[in-house]
Amino acid sequence: MTPETVMTVGRQAIELTIMVSAPMLLAALATGLLVSIFQAATQINEMTLSFIPKLLVMFLVMVLAGPWMLTMMVDYMRRLFTGIPGLIS
Numbered sequence: 001m002t003p004e005t006v007m008t009v010g011r012q013a014i015e016l017t018i019m020v021s022a023p024m025l026l027a028a029l030a031t032g033l034l035v036s037i038f039q040a041a042t043q044i045n046e047m048t049l050s051f052i053p054k055l056l057v058m059f060l061v062m063v064l065a066g067p068w069m070l071t072m073m074v075d076y077m078r079r080l081f082t083g084i085p086g087l088i089s
Contacts, residue, residue, distance in 0.1 A: 001087050009080070009087075016076050020069045027061040028054050 035050040 005087060012076065016072060020072055023061050023065040023069070024058055027057050031057045 031054045032050055035053055039045065039049060
């Protein structure tokens with residue numbers, strides 16, 4: 001197993017992690033921004049107000065993007081496991 005192979009596998013794992021986590025992180029970011037704008041406009045300073053909308057939006061994103069995220073992870077693991085014989089020699 002060469003250092004280039006290790007770096008390639010690691011790079012692919014990091015890319016997959018970013019791609020899979022991006023929809024949930026972006027949804028939480030957008031929801032938090034909207035709630036904070038609402039709080040600033042209405043002068044409601046309640047720290048727990050953003051928790052429920054973020055929770056609901058992240059659940060919705062998980063339902064909508066979950067199959068895609070699962071497919072991406074399964075495809076990566078399948079490629080990784082089928083490539084093990086080539087990595088050993």
